Amino acid sequence: MSxxxxxVVLQIRNLGKWFGEVCVLDGIDFEMRAGEVVGLxxxxxxxxxxxxxICCGLMEPDQGSVEVLGKDLGTISAKERQGLRExxxxxxQNYALFDFMTVGDNVxxxxxxxxxxxxxxxxAKVQERLSEVDLPRVRHLMPGELSGGMKKRVGLARAxxxxxxxxxxxxxxxGLDPVTSSKIFNLIxxxxxQRSSSCLVVSHDIDRMxxxxxxxxxxxxxxxxxxxxxxxxxxxxxxxVRDFFGKEAGIIG
Amino acid sequence: xxxxxxxxxxxxxxxxxxxxxxxxxxxxxxAMLPPRFDRDETWLNLYxxxxxxxxxxxxxxxxxxxxxxxxxxxxxxxxxxxxxxxWGAGYAVLAEIGPVLIxxxxxxxxxxxxxxxxxxxxxxxxxxxxxxxxxxxMLHLVVPRFVSMVSxxxxxxxxxxxxxxxxxxxxxxxxxEVDWRVFFQGVIGSSLLDEYLTGLTKGVVFGASISVVSCYxxxxxxxxxxxxxxxxxxxxxxSAIGIFVWDYLxxxxxxxx
Numbered sequence: 330m331s332x333x334x335x336x337v338v339l340q341i342r343n344l345g346k347w348f349g350e351v352c353v354l355d356g357i358d359f360e361m362r363a364g365e366v367v368g369l370x371x372x373x374x375x376x377x378x379x380x381x382x383i384c385c386g387l388m389e390p391d392q393g394s395v396e397v398l399g400k401d402l403g404t405i406s407a408k409e410r411q412g413l414r415e416x417x418x419x420x421x422q423n424y425a426l427f428d429f430m431t432v433g434d435n436v437x438x439x440x441x442x443x444x445x446x447x448x449x450x451x452x453a454k455v456q457e458r459l460s461e462v463d464l465p466r467v468r469h470l471m472p473g474e475l476s477g478g479m480k481k482r483v484g485l486a487r488a489x490x491x492x493x494x495x496x497x498x499x500x501x502x503x504g505l506d507p508v509t510s511s512k513i514f515n516l517i518x519x520x521x522x523q524r525s526s527s528c529l530v531v532s533h534d535i536d537r538m539x540x541x542x543x544x545x546x547x548x549x550x551x552x553x554x555x556x557x558x559x560x561x562x563x564x565x566x567x568x569x570v571r572d573f574f575g576k577e578a579g580i581i582g
Numbered sequence: 583x584x585x586x587x588x589x590x591x592x593x594x595x596x597x598x599x600x601x602x603x604x605x606x607x608x609x610x611x612x613a614m615l616p617p618r619f620d621r622d623e624t625w626l627n628l629y630x631x632x633x634x635x636x637x638x639x640x641x642x643x644x645x646x647x648x649x650x651x652x653x654x655x656x657x658x659x660x661x662x663x664x665x666x667x668x669w670g671a672g673y674a675v676l677a678e679i680g681p682v683l684i685x686x687x688x689x690x691x692x693x694x695x696x697x698x699x700x701x702x703x704x705x706x707x708x709x710x711x712x713x714x715x716x717x718x719x720m721l722h723l724v725v726p727r728f729v730s731m732v733s734x735x736x737x738x739x740x741x742x743x744x745x746x747x748x749x750x751x752x753x754x755x756x757x758x759e760v761d762w763r764v765f766f767q768g769v770i771g772s773s774l775l776d777e778y779l780t781g782l783t784k785g786v787v788f789g790a791s792i793s794v795v796s797c798y799x800x801x802x803x804x805x806x807x808x809x810x811x812x813x814x815x816x817x818x819x820x821s822a823i824g825i826f827v828w829d830y831l832x833x834x835x836x837x838x839x
Contacts, residue, residue, distance in 0.1 A: 387710050414716035425711035439715040442722075
């Protein structure tokens with residue numbers, strides 16, 4: 330069952346994660362509603378990827394609770410978790426495309442594994458998703474034959490193939506040139522608008538991210554240091570917020 | 583460094599490895615109950631593991647059989663007991679040397695390749711991607727590899743046994759000048775069925791051992807390309823140790839029965 334507009338799709342309470350002695354996330358409280366596009370920003374090593382992976386159930390938190398689409402990840406069974414993962418998507422920082430499959434098979438893979446579709450239906454949907462990301466003629470290529478930007482777009486097409494309700498983008502523009510970065514953020518906004526899905530976009534490319542997100546969360550030293558819109562950030566007197574938004578995006582003088 | 587501490591560290595590392603391998607084995611068995619297979623992935627692995635391995639298995643086996651005959655040849659010739667040539671070579675090859683050498687070749691080719699493949703998938707987040715796409719890596723990656731390695735090492739051992747005897751017969755005919763029919767009469771007349779079945783059992787157990795060890799190291803890789811290299815190295819060493827330990831245990835049990 331898909332989430333209704335305005336319904337909470339991601340609820341995090343007192344989230345904590347340590348790697349040995351190093352505290353990466355410390356008492357995070359966060360909420361996200363259906364249809365929102367939230368930008369998770371912060372300096373490198375702030376714990377953004379860890380946050381993303383915990384929300385997808387790929388990493389276990391040491392403290393706190395994570396509720397995704399109304400299911401508490403800490404209490405659901407493995408089968409329920411599997412079912413939940415079919416409703417969410419993740420675009421990896423380093424693409425994570427299956428290098429032994431063609432682009433078409435990569436995008437088709439989640440649909441084939443889910444079952445219940447004919448090969449014709451799968452081929453049509455793969456073509457549709459690849460066309461959406463402006464790559465209509467690459468389905469027979471191997472991932473190794475694509476550029477970084479193309480791989481990101483294939484990752485986006487793969488994450489979208491099962492029409493997820495909630496999509497996590499882990500630094501979707503890392504290592505890309507400014508033009509390709511802008512294209513990726515436009516694609517995120519476009520696909521979100523088409524399907525009314527909810528998106529959490531992790532990035533530190535704030536200036537190009539601005540038109541894509543409804544609001545922002547600044548992760549700093551393991552805690553949420555700021556949460557609000559770009560306007561709120563610009564009006565903020567906090568030095569960290571001003572420094573971060575100013576230096577990264579050039580918004581504030 | 584304190585020698586006692588070194589011994590303790592080695593013991594703890596070995597315990598961690600054995601514990602980890604046992605856990606992977608348990609997870610594979612759990613994933614196979616009820617029996618579920620990713621059919622495409624299993625077929626692909628059967629081909630890669632089995633069909634692509636038979637040339638090296640045939641080569642190894644032919645020479646193993648030939649070496650056994652050459653080694654025993656001088657005594658057979660000296661005593662004139664040519665009928666024992668087939669028995670000696672058949673006994674050694676079917677029960678012991680054949681499965682062990684084929685297992686070692688298999689671990690070097692297939693086990694190492696499996697660890698490198700899973701390890702690379704791990705460091706490039708492809709295994710996380712599978713999980714994120716609601717696909718169980720155990721069912722999709724590990725179980726097909728386990729099934730393929732076990733069944734294919736059984737078949738490769740049977741094939742290797744045959745070619746080892748052919749190698750022995752050819753050597754017997756052309757080097758020792760003992761008729762190949764006498765060689766095969768020696769093999770058939772010595773009722774080596776028990777040895778043959780023991781060898782096949784070893785093939786199955788070695789296949790299971792190599793697959794579990796290679797998956798354990800592959801799935802546990804950390805530290806990028808260097809980590810993959812270390813894992814492959816550890817896989818080859820641990821698989822070889824596993825083959826000898828299992829060989830000892832099976833031989834001991836069979837002889838005790």
